[in-house]
Amino acid sequence: MSFESEIRRDPVCGRWAVVAPERSLRPMTLEGAEPRHRRNGERHPCPFCPGQEYDTPNEVLAHRTPGSQPDGPGWQLRVVPNKFPALRPDVGGDSCAIEGMVLLTTPGFGHAEVVIECPEHLTAPTALTHDQFAAIFRAYRDRLQALSEDPRVAYAAVFKNVGAEAGASLGHTHSQIISLPIVPESIEAELDGSRAFFARTGRCVFCDLAVRELAAGDRVIARSEHFIAVMAYAPRYAYEFWVLPLTHASRYENITNTDTLELAALMNRVLVALDRVRAEPAYNWFLHTAPLRSLELPHYHWHIEVLPRTARPAGLEWGYGCFITAVAPEQAAAELREALPG
Amino acid sequence: MSFESEIRRDPVCGRWAVVAPERSLRPMTLEGAEPRHRRNGERHPCPFCPGQEYDTPNEVLAHRTPGSQPDGPGWQLRVVPNKFPALRPDVGGDSCAIEGMVLLTTPGFGHAEVVIECPEHLTAPTALTHDQFAAIFRAYRDRLQALSEDPRVAYAAVFKNVGAEAGASLGHTHSQIISLPIVPESIEAELDGSRAFFARTGRCVFCDLAVRELAAGDRVIARSEHFIAVMAYAPRYAYEFWVLPLTHASRYENITNTDTLELAALMNRVLVALDRVRAEPAYNWFLHTAPLRSLELPHYHWHIEVLPRTARPAGLEWGYGCFITAVAPEQAAAELREALPG
Numbered sequence: 129m130s131f132e133s134e135i136r137r138d139p140v141c142g143r144w145a146v147v148a149p150e151r152s153l154r155p156m157t158l159e160g161a162e163p164r165h166r167r168n169g170e171r172h173p174c175p176f177c178p179g180q181e182y183d184t185p186n187e188v189l190a191h192r193t194p195g196s197q198p199d200g201p202g203w204q205l206r207v208v209p210n211k212f213p214a215l216r217p218d219v220g221g222d223s224c225a226i227e228g229m230v231l232l233t234t235p236g237f238g239h240a241e242v243v244i245e246c247p248e249h250l251t252a253p254t255a256l257t258h259d260q261f262a263a264i265f266r267a268y269r270d271r272l273q274a275l276s277e278d279p280r281v282a283y284a285a286v287f288k289n290v291g292a293e294a295g296a297s298l299g300h301t302h303s304q305i306i307s308l309p310i311v312p313e314s315i316e317a318e319l320d321g322s323r324a325f326f327a328r329t330g331r332c333v334f335c336d337l338a339v340r341e342l343a344a345g346d347r348v349i350a351r352s353e354h355f356i357a358v359m360a361y362a363p364r365y366a367y368e369f370w371v372l373p374l375t376h377a378s379r380y381e382n383i384t385n386t387d388t389l390e391l392a393a394l395m396n397r398v399l400v401a402l403d404r405v406r407a408e409p410a411y412n413w414f415l416h417t418a419p420l421r422s423l424e425l426p427h428y429h430w431h432i433e434v435l436p437r438t439a440r441p442a443g444l445e446w447g448y449g450c451f452i453t454a455v456a457p458e459q460a461a462a463e464l465r466e467a468l469p470g
Numbered sequence: 471m472s473f474e475s476e477i478r479r480d481p482v483c484g485r486w487a488v489v490a491p492e493r494s495l496r497p498m499t500l501e502g503a504e505p506r507h508r509r510n511g512e513r514h515p516c517p518f519c520p521g522q523e524y525d526t527p528n529e530v531l532a533h534r535t536p537g538s539q540p541d542g543p544g545w546q547l548r549v550v551p552n553k554f555p556a557l558r559p560d561v562g563g564d565s566c567a568i569e570g571m572v573l574l575t576t577p578g579f580g581h582a583e584v585v586i587e588c589p590e591h592l593t594a595p596t597a598l599t600h601d602q603f604a605a606i607f608r609a610y611r612d613r614l615q616a617l618s619e620d621p622r623v624a625y626a627a628v629f630k631n632v633g634a635e636a637g638a639s640l641g642h643t644h645s646q647i648i649s650l651p652i653v654p655e656s657i658e659a660e661l662d663g664s665r666a667f668f669a670r671t672g673r674c675v676f677c678d679l680a681v682r683e684l685a686a687g688d689r690v691i692a693r694s695e696h697f698i699a700v701m702a703y704a705p706r707y708a709y710e711f712w713v714l715p716l717t718h719a720s721r722y723e724n725i726t727n728t729d730t731l732e733l734a735a736l737m738n739r740v741l742v743a744l745d746r747v748r749a750e751p752a753y754n755w756f757l758h759t760a761p762l763r764s765l766e767l768p769h770y771h772w773h774i775e776v777l778p779r780t781a782r783p784a785g786l787e788w789g790y791g792c793f794i795t796a797v798a799p800e801q802a803a804a805e806l807r808e809a810l811p812g
Binding site: 139143145293295314315322334336412414433443447450451 | 486
């Protein structure tokens with residue numbers, strides 16, 4: 129039995145899964161995850177705080193005060209490799225091993241990075257300043273651009289876990305970027321669905337959705353000049369919402385600095401409203417963008433999905449992919465609009 | 471805004487979701503779910519215990535002592551409509567309403583049933599007698615046969631939530647059957663994947679998998695004459711395993727009484743091992759079978775998937791459908807084999 133990480137394909141439905149025995153070394157358990165509001169000093173020094181830079185691998189990107197040294201203090205944002213990676217860039221082989229007919233596996237290649245979003249030990253993303261919040265979205269873009277230079281990378285997942293219930297193992301606000309040699313299942317499903325819609329109508333389904341939702345209004349939470357925040361029409365969790373650009377764009381890597389500021393402002397407003405309405409729930413957000421190095425796709429449209437943990441999925445959800453929510457998106461939108469900061 | 475239940479289709483990836491505001495009346499919250507080991511008497515009378523039959527809707531199936539009255543004591547197993555259904559059989563309209571181009575919804579039609587598996591207030595399925603355990607699998611079959619007589623039903627999801635972490639709101643051991651006017655996403659994905667494999671090879675991918683796994687051996691937990699229990703090759707959670715018949719069969723409705731006994735015995739043995747190895751984890755099991763009233767399909771193969779809650783999924787899992795597990799299936803199989811009851 130090998131203890132190296134593997135990426136395996138389900139023989140029936142094609143879902144990819146990472147088998148990463150090394151991850152069991154990570155100092156986190158279901159019970160032991162840091163709660164959202166634990167403060168610095170209640171535990172061993174937070175490895176994401178200034179002065180603890182020796183506790184993370186060397187930074188791959190940092191926003192720094194001029195004159196400060198890499199991997200020392202003096203930073204506003206750092207991107208570092210994950211100390212307990214599920215995937216590693218140094219594993220050999222880009223070929224897939226096929227065991228007979230049905231079982232497909234590939235070495236656990238990938239980059240696992242952590243975006244440490246601020247030097248202060250803040251646990252709520254909404255506590256960041258406007259500039260700090262916008263810097264997250266610039267860092268996403270810059271790392272996607274850098275990772276796309278590695279031809280072995282097919283996709284980079286960019287996501288954020290807020291709160292232990294949403295899978296965060298450390299409270300200090302951070303995001304993760306995991307590059308993969310495959311395109312993951314959810315993105316394939318969106319690419320397939322949007323391609324079919326385009327073939328049928330000649331239009332992008334996300335562009336259509338944005339126009340329709342703006343016209344209807346009852347699921348819209350907020351909009352800015354170039355972005356809209358709208359409830360998911362068929363949500364997995366109550367209060368699930370999406371943020372998408374109003375102008376067609378499939379590749380997040382092309383976002384301008386100005387647009388990252390506007391995106392950050394809109395995201396932050398809606399998250400403040402969510403914290404107010406649901407008493408600071410745990411949530412994930414994730415960026416869905418086209419596969420790296422793809423051309424601009426006419427049918428696909430990058431967006432961010434925000435998934436609050438407002439229920440506990442059971443057999444119908446896990447077994448059949450069919451989700452039940454007890455709060456209608458139209459009701460949730462009305463509550464969030466009401467709670468938006470001025 | 472309507473407060474009736476709706477089944478909505480995601481405009482991009484096609485996933486169906488149930489929006490059921492009535493469900494918010496259900497006396498369960500994320501915090502308030504009954505823990506797996508709470509005993510009767512610690513709470514208001516358990517609505518699934520004998521003497522409380524008035525607290526559930528009228529039974530649609532029961533295994534009863536001769537001479538006992540419906541909806542009174544004297545039963546060994548009862549199937550009753552869910553008191554807090556997400557879907558209801560009496561909602562009108564089998565037609566789908568299409569709002570313009572992209573948003574698809576259908577009324578919240580369906581049957582939501584609960585299988586109360588024993589009169590005793592047991593919370594661990596493995597505490598059931600052999601006959602009680604086998605009766606569950608007969609009840610599944612009999613309800614699938616009955617539900618397939620309703621032409622409005624396309625699929626019936628049959629699943630079990632064990633423990634609050636897995637979504638159970640009551641401890642008294644029970645299963646759920648939810649019939650749907652659509653085929654849910656996970657089943658569509660399996661049908662698509664297995665159809666593609668069959669087109670390529672002329673063989674059923676599940677039959678192939680069973681033969682391959684029996685030959686390799688390192689992911690097999692146990693087998694009986696007609697069934698195999700094997701770890702998922704690309705698991706979502708560590709210790710995920712599947713139980714499937716060794717002889718090709720796409721429709722669970724056709725299982726014989728003898729085979730339900732054998733299936734129950736194998737399931738029970740492996741669940742005892744799981745309880746030993748993982749200290750009685752929360753888990754779901756779900757039955758994947760062909761859509762109701764389908765002909766026998768050469769490419770599809772019914773099976774049961776068991777998903778223990780051994781980790782907390784985060785952004786990579788929820789956002790991309792890519793799961794990370796820290797225990798290799800081969801390691802998990804070895805542990806479970808070691809822990810099987812004699």
